[in-house]
Amino acid sequence: MAILLEMKDIHKTYPNGTKANRGVDLTVHEGEIHALVGENGAGKSTLMKILFGLEAPTSGSILYKGQPLRFQGPKDAIKQGMGMVHQHFMLVPSLTVSENIVLGEEPVKGLFSLVRDRTKEFSEIEKLIETFKLKVDPRATVETISVGQKQRVEIIKVLYRGARLIILDEPTAVLTPQETDELFESIQMLVRQGYTIIFITHKLREVMEISNRVTVLKAGKTITTMLTKDTNPEEISRLMVGREVLxxxxxxxxxxxxxxxxxxxxxxxxxxxxxxxxxxxxxxxxxxxxxxxxxxxxxxxxxxxxxxxxxxxxxxxxxxxxxxxxxxxxxxxxxxxVGHVPEDRQTTGASLTSTIAENLILDHYRNPEFRRGPFLNKKKIKQFAKIMMDIYDVRAQNEDVMAGALSGGNLQKVVIAREISKxxxxxxxxxxxxxxxxxxxxxxxxxxxxxxxxxxxxxxxxxxxxxxxxxxxxxxxxxxxxxxxxxxxxxxxxxxxxxxxxxxxxxxxxxxxxx
Structure with missing residues (x-):
């Protein structure tokens, strides 16, 4: 298969000194399902944000269809035929399926193109639904449909905008087994018609089931790219984590x-x-x-x-x-x-504008071990935070890093550490x-x-x-x-x-x- 995308020696260093990508290489062939896996903080999300124009690389190059690219934003990526389905759906609940799909790209007709062409809108959407077996009612309000149907709406949305390379970020995270099977059927149908898929997941069983090749990232670097048929979950996990995983x-x-x-x-x-x-x-x-x-x-x-x-x-x-x-x-x-690990770590699980150490004692800072008279004992708090970060493998420069600067996985570890440790x-x-x-x-x-x-x-x-x-x-x-x-x-x-x-x-x- 011909090479569609090459990302060469991608580096990304944020202003605070965090190095998210340290020389990542990724080659994607046209018409394949390419799985991208790695631990939290391995650099997967940053790499995809760079590809989709949401972030600018510090250095490195991107070749798409053999031509060098440098996106200023997602609109540039969309114009080049790329689409991204985010883990958290980007849909407006009060609008219909059809309105969500065409939002910002509504077909128009008439003098000065002032009239919305509903007939063309429904015709194009229904054609996509039928072609790729993405069953959903275009007239239904998004807030009334199932999670699996919302996933399909997101895919139709990128297809409507002409995407040929589609990035799927944790697409099965909220689906039932039946909905996952239906999604995989649609993905394979897309590939049979020449589309290319980058599939980001933590589920190695899905990697083995649906992908053609898999690239493993670790600590911001590419470890290897393998044919899926030549590997197994045990080998992939060992490459990701550096040890055997049960x-x-x-x-x-x-x-x-x-x-x-x-x-x-x-x-x-x-x-x-x-x-x-x-x-x-x-x-x-x-x-x-x-x-x-x-x-x-x-x-x-x-x-x-x-x-x-x-x-x-x-x-x-x-x-x-x-x-x-x-x-x-x-x-x-x-x-x-009572310990509570909330489903949304960013809104109810943690204070993003507080440090890791502060988050770890959020509801037990009144404990005598963390106080010196009426004041907080910052030395004890830091000691406790360092121990928790070590036990729960929270990867950050130190305990004074703001929670909002952590990757989603590392922020989750902070919440888990706080709730279980009590x-x-x-x-x-x-x-x-x-x-x-x-x-x-x-x-x-x-x-x-x-x-x-x-x-x-x-x-x-x-x-x-x-x-x-x-x-x-x-x-x-x-x-x-x-x-x-x-x-x-x-x-x-x-x-x-x-x-x-x-x-x-x-x-x-x-x-x-x-x-």
Whole structure:
């Protein structure tokens, strides 16, 4: 296959001295699916931002179709036939699918091109939907469609703008197994018609399943590029992390004890006042992990926020060690030895304008060990932060670096370190490994199981079914604000079976689900 893209000796040094890329080389062939993998902070995101014109390289060159390029912004990349589907969707919820797809590129007609050509708009969109089997209703409002359909809208959006090289950043992070299969079918159809895909993921199983070649980055440098058929997940992970990685969660059967958290007939509304939780009941015992499985947007966020005091319940009960939590503030609940890893590390998990050290003591800076009379003991705080950074492998120059300057994965490690280090009796972990590399995932999984074995009750919410199944002792499936099944986790339970419950195709009898 002909070479489509060459990125040669790419360096990127930020004004604060951080070196994100240290001589990266990437060669992408026309008509291939090229996987790009690496640990958090390896330089993947920076490299793609440079390619798409969101960042300027400090040095190095980019050749596209044999011609040197230097983009001033994403518009230049789009004009050259590049498109990027970001991990976090860039859609306007209140607009229709069609309006999102053509936004900024609306077809017009008539004198002086003042009239929007709706007929042409729908014709072109429906042709793309049919050609690439990206099933979605162009007239539906984006806020009413599923996560998988939103992913398709993003892909149609870049196709509509004429992209031939498409960058997919963690495209399956929030998809069910069925939706992932459908996405892969669409990607392979694109490639058969001459499109080229750069596929960024932490899921090595997906690398093996869909890519033709894979490039491994580590510490801002290219380690190697290999034919996927000539390698395996073990070799890729070893190149990424520098050691063998255990892909399974090594744990003993749970020994559940007394009920720690009891939720009864809980109802709550979403941010728009619509019902989000519709009578959820669930018990979690000391010494067990209960996983919540479900397509995002089915009440998981509201459930966690209601338990942690971040959302007001409209009715029901939430009892923690016998105490009613409804009516208590988030600060009061956290002071009761409740740990909470929020799903959004940037808005509710960390203070981006505070240092790593400050973030690590955010809710226990009043502890005597961190105080000297009425003042903070900065020496002790720094010592604690250094220990946590070492244990949790937070990669930064020192503990005084602002949290906002960290990569997403390293910021997640800071949040995990803070919540787990206080030895909670109830640990609520929402998307604990989202955007985290395989080495860190392995460590976080071990820590969660360690807390379980130490007697903590763990509520795990994750869009990663493999994570839910690997860590959970029981799995509660939510659909449309209700628990439609509570299943004991055993070898016979499959991701496909869970997927049917998650999509609302199957449901246990309510009486059975609450047992």
């Amino acid at each position: 892909f399974r969660v090594d744990k003993q059967p749970s020994e559940p004890k007394d009920i720690v958290l009891s939720v009864k007939n809980l109802c709550a509304s979403d941010d728009k006042g619509a019902p989000a939780l519709r009578g959820i009941s669930l018990d979690i015992r000391a010494g067990e992990v209960v996983g919540i499985a479900g397509v995002e947007g089915n009440g998981q966020t509201e459930l966690v926020e209601a338990i942690t005091g971040l959302r007001k319940a409209t009715s029901g009960e939430i009892r923690y060690l016998g105490d009613e939590l409804i009516g208590k503030s988030a600060a009061q609940i956290r002071a009761m030895k 030895n909670p009796k109830l640990l609520i972990a929402s998307q604990p490994t989202r955007g985290v590399d395989i080495g860190a995932i392995e460590f976080i999984h071990r820590e969660i199981i360690k807390r379980r074995d130490g007697g903590a009750a763990v509520l795990l919410v994750s869009a990663e079914l493999s994570e839910v199944m690997g860590l959970s002792d029981r799995i509660a499936v939510v659909y449309n604000g209700k628990i439609v099944a509570v299943l004991d986790n055993h070898d016979g339970l499959t991701e496909e079976e869970l997927g049917y419950y998650m999509l609302g195709i199957k449901s246990q009898e309510r009486k059975e689900a609450l047992q």
